[in-house]
Amino acid sequence: MDKDRLIGSAKVVKGKVKAAVGKAVGDAKLEAEGQADKVEGKVQNAVGGIKDTIRDA
Template sequence: MSRERIEGATQKAVGAAKQTVGKALGNEKLQAEGIADKIVGSAKETIGKAKDALHKATR
């Protein structure tokens, strides 16, 4: 599993937590940060999956 894939999954989880806490506290800024983290995390995870597939295909 590539480093990007792990980082992406972690960032998505942190983003989800930020979004939930922001929503619970009524903090729109924290909620927006959480959404942004989830988007960036998804992108990193996708890049990691592509790298894993490429690595697997070239073996």
């Protein structure tokens, strides 16, 4: 498993937590940052998946 997949998954989790906290306290900026972290994590996870596929081929 590529390290990008691990880091990406961690960013997704971090983003979910950050977005939930931002929503709970009414902080739109924190919520938006959380959403951005989730997207960044999903992209990094996808890149890691592509690297794994290429390595296994």
